[in-house]
Structures are given as structure tokens and as C-alpha cells.
Amino acid sequence: MPDLLDWLAMGGYAWFVWPSYLIGLAVLAANLCLPVMRHRRLLRRGAAEEGGR
Amino acid sequence: MTPRRKQRLAFVVILLAGFAAAAALVLYSFEKNLLYFYTPTQIAEQAPPAGRTFNLGGMVVPGSVRRGERVQFELTDNHSTTRVVYRGLLPDLFGDGQGAVATGRLREDGVFAADTVLAKHDENYMPPGLAESLGQKPVGIAKPADGYAQ
Amino acid sequence: MLDATKRYASLPSFYRLCGRLFAWLLPATVALFAAGLVWGLYLAPADYKQGEAYRIMFIHVPSAWMSLLVYMVMAAAGAVALVWRVKLAELIHIECAPVGASFTALTLATGMLWGKPMWGAFWVWDARLTSELILLFLYLGVIALYAAIPDRRKAARATAVLAIVGVVNIPVIHYSVIWWNTLHQGPTVTRLDAPAAHISILAPLLFMAVVFKLYFITVLLARLRGSIAEQCRAQQWFRDEAAGRA
Numbered sequence: 001m002p003d004l005l006d007w008l009a010m011g012g013y014a015w016f017v018w019p020s021y022l023i024g025l026a027v028l029a030a031n032l033c034l035p036v037m038r039h040r041r042l043l044r045r046g047a048a049e050e051g052g053r
Numbered sequence: 054m055t056p057r058r059k060q061r062l063a064f065v066v067i068l069l070a071g072f073a074a075a076a077a078l079v080l081y082s083f084e085k086n087l088l089y090f091y092t093p094t095q096i097a098e099q100a101p102p103a104g105r106t107f108n109l110g111g112m113v114v115p116g117s118v119r120r121g122e123r124v125q126f127e128l129t130d131n132h133s134t135t136r137v138v139y140r141g142l143l144p145d146l147f148g149d150g151q152g153a154v155a156t157g158r159l160r161e162d163g164v165f166a167a168d169t170v171l172a173k174h175d176e177n178y179m180p181p182g183l184a185e186s187l188g189q190k191p192v193g194i195a196k197p198a199d200g201y202a203q
Numbered sequence: 204m205l206d207a208t209k210r211y212a213s214l215p216s217f218y219r220l221c222g223r224l225f226a227w228l229l230p231a232t233v234a235l236f237a238a239g240l241v242w243g244l245y246l247a248p249a250d251y252k253q254g255e256a257y258r259i260m261f262i263h264v265p266s267a268w269m270s271l272l273v274y275m276v277m278a279a280a281g282a283v284a285l286v287w288r289v290k291l292a293e294l295i296h297i298e299c300a301p302v303g304a305s306f307t308a309l310t311l312a313t314g315m316l317w318g319k320p321m322w323g324a325f326w327v328w329d330a331r332l333t334s335e336l337i338l339l340f341l342y343l344g345v346i347a348l349y350a351a352i353p354d355r356r357k358a359a360r361a362t363a364v365l366a367i368v369g370v371v372n373i374p375v376i377h378y379s380v381i382w383w384n385t386l387h388q389g390p391t392v393t394r395l396d397a398p399a400a401h402i403s404i405l406a407p408l409l410f411m412a413v414v415f416k417l418y419f420i421t422v423l424l425a426r427l428r429g430s431i432a433e434q435c436r437a438q439q440w441f442r443d444e445a446a447g448r449a
Binding site for chain 1 (some may be wrong): 229236240244245249254255256258259262263266301302305308309313314316317319320323418421422425426428429432433441442443444445446448
């Protein structure tokens with residue numbers, strides 16, 4: 001447990017290291033999710049139009 | 054390749070070459086303004102007018118740092134040395150033998166009065182144990198100073 | 204005319220290829236990225252001078268390299284689109300822009316968070332930081348210009364010209380720390396002699412760099428699949444595809 005807290009403290013630089021990684025993960029995840037969601041939306045719309053003919 | 058494609062390829066090449074040449078000329082003519090800091094030697098050769106704010110960069114002369122209400126230290130480029138006085142917080146990396154950039158004005162007596170001092174770090178990364186075995190004098194690992202502690 | 208039809212016809216097969224590759228690459232990228240995080244944040248030793256704060260490097264440096272690499276891919280695809288009018292090249296060209304912009308923004312954000320504790324300032328106007336900020340504006344310029352022109356194909360050709368002109372900035376960013384005095388330090392890895400990082404720090408850094416490249420390919424495939432779907436949404440093959448999936 002003390003080891004974990006020690007690691008989380010990052011030698012006192014926690015307020016700089018962790019936000020860097022959080023911003024990084026958020027940006028990288030958004031880059032992956034947005035095109036996947038866009039594609040799914042288009043597939044749904046395409047299927048609806050095909051079914052409606 | 055069709056003549057049209059050849060023409061378009063030539064357009065792309067000339068476009069890039071033209072802009073590269075223009076950029077090179079602009080950067081070359083503005084070279085002085087692109088320098089982030091002046092070295093003590095540049096100051097010694099041609100001192101900027103007194104009262105003008107500029108950045109002075111160099112290595113902190115080991116043993117020259119006097120801490121206190123007012124910090125005093127010397128910056129060197131191994132050729133010339135300039136004395137700096139400063140009042141305020143120093144970055145964690147600041148120390149003997151470390152690069153630093155001070156922003157301020159040159160006083161009449163040749164001492165540089167700094168408003169801010171930034172530390173410059175080098176491109177070397179290694180574990181602490183190795184640094185000592187390489188004969189590097191033991192430098193303190195950066196620890197957050199008052200200003201940055203969480 | 205026949206030429207154009209052929210090019211258009213290759214989009215459905217490329218669309219399916221994107222889907223297949225993405226399904227494989229996504230889990231691989233996520234797993235390798237997790238491994239890179241553990242290596243950089245836990246297994247790698249602290250730095251002899253910067254202590255734990257230097258760990259920001261494992262995200263800052265790969266991101267910075269990608270900001271340059273993605274730009275070159277964008278400009279190269281733009282040049283192919285300009286000269287040969289290949290539709291796929293136009294798509295690759297424009298789909299690179301948001302990804303590159305996000306890498307550049309991430310580089311600037313993590314750089315600020317690293318600069319504050321080590322240098323003592325979030326931002327300085329030295330040649331390295333300024334040229335990287337210009338790179339962000341170039342990406343944003345490409346995105347804005349593309350959005351401003353209604354005809355997709357004309358828009359791609361216009362942004363290709365802008366991207367090719369901006370290539371001039373790439374060597375300026377890379378060599379800024381060598382050509383001029385900067386607060387930013389010189390190159391650690393890409394220098395003529397041996398890299399200036401110990402192997403225990405260099406290895407996770409290079410590993411992260413490879414993971415970022417894999418990540419870029421994964422994202423680019425996902426984006427290409429999305430933009431092909433968008434452009435072909437009225438075509439029969441895409442409707443069949445969509446109906447088959449539903």
C-alpha cells in the first residue's frame with residue numbers, strides 16, 4: 001500500500017505526470033471512438049434505407 | 054506519365070522548392086531574432102543597450118550560487134561569464150553546472166538583473182545509480198520546490 | 204471516364220480491407236499501449252536529474268514524432284492526389300489532418316506540463332515551441348479550408364497545396380534546437396552518434412514510438428472506412444453492406 005501511494009506521488013510531480021497521461025488517453029481514445037461511431041451511424045442509416053425500399 | 058501529370062508534378066515540385074527557398078531566406082535574415090537567448094560572450098562583444106529586456110543563457114558556474122533573499126550566481130559559456138542577481142523562485146532543476154536562461158536587463162555595472170530564471174535541461178537520460186558510477190558528481194534528483202509541491 | 208470508374212470501384216474493396224485490418228489492429232494496439240504504459244510509468248527507472256517528472260517523455264516524444272510523421276503522410280498523399288487524382292489518396296490526405304492535429308495538440312499540452320516543473324515555465328517563445336505551434340495552425344488550416352469548399356474533390360486539391368507548402372516547417376521543427384539557441388534541449392535519439400538515453404529509458408521510449416505508429420495506422424483505417432461509407436452512402440454496394448450487417 002505505501003508502495004502504491006509512493007508510485008502515485010511520482011516523486012512529488014503527480015500533478016504534472018498524471019494529467020499528461022490522462023489528456024493523452026482521452027485524446028487517443030477520442031481519435032479511435034469518433035470514426036467508429038460515425039461508421040456505425042452510417043451503417044444503421046444505410047440499412048434503414050435499404051430496408052425501406 | 055501523361056503530359057498533364059508531368060505538368061502537375063512539376064507544379065508540386067516548383068511549389069515546394071519555391072517555398073523552401075523563401076523560408077530559408079526569411080529564417081536566415083531573421084537569425085538573430087530567432088535566438089531564444091544571448092550568451093555571455095555575445096553580451097561581452099556587443100552589449101545590448103542598458104535597460105532593454107533580453108534573455109541571457111549559459112551554464113551556472115559551480116559554486117557561484119549564493120542563495121538568500123536575493124539569489125546571486127554566475128552564468129558562463131566557458132569563454133565569458135556574467136554575474137546575475139535575482140529575487141524569486143528558482144525552478145527545481147536549477148543548480149551548479151546546469152543550464153539556465155535568465156530574463157532581465159543588464160545594469161550599468163555589468164551585472165544582469167533578472168526578473169525570471171528558467172532551467173534548461175540537457176538531452177541525457179539515465180538511472181541515478183549509473184550517473185554516479187559514470188563519475189558524474191552527485192546531483193540532487195529534482196524534487197518539487199515550494200512553488201510546485203502539491 | 205473508364206479510369207475514374209475503375210478508381211471508384213476500388214473503394215468498396217478497400218473499405219472491406221479497412222474493416223478486416225481494423226478488427227485485428229485494434230486489440231493489438233490497445234494491448235501494446237497498455238504494456239507501454241506499464242513499462243514507462245512503472246518499470247523504467249527514474250532519471251538521475253529529473254526524477255519521476257521525466258516520465259511525461261514517454262507520451263510527449265512519441266506524440267511529437269507522430270505530429271511530424273503524420274504531416275509528411277498527409278502532404279505525400281496530397282501530392283499524389285494533386286498529380287494523379289487518385290480518390291483514395293485524397294481521402295488519406297484529408298483523414299490525416301485531424302489525427303495529426305490531435306498529436307500536435309497533445310505534444311504541446313504534455314510539453315507544457317513537463318516544462319512547468321523542469322524549466323519553470325509552461326510556455327516560452329523559443330524556436331522549437333513556436334514552430335510546433337505553427338504546425339498545429341497548419342493542420343487547423345487544412346481542416347478549415349477543406350470544410351470551406353463544398354466540392355470534396357476540389358477541396359482536397361486545395362488543401363493538398365496548403366499541406367505541401369507547409370512541409371517547409373517540418374525540417375525547421377526538427378533542426379530548430381540545433382540551428383538556434385532554444386530553451387528546449389537538443390535531440391536525444393536522432394543524433395549522429397549514439398542516443399543520449401540509457402537503454403533502460405531508451406527501450407520503453409522506442410517501444411512507445413512503435414505503438415504510436417501502430418495506433419496511427421489503426422485510427423487512419425477507421426477514419427478511411429468512415430469517410431468511404433460517407434461518400435458512398437447512396438451507392439448500392441454500401442447499402443447492401445449495411446443491410447447485411449444489420
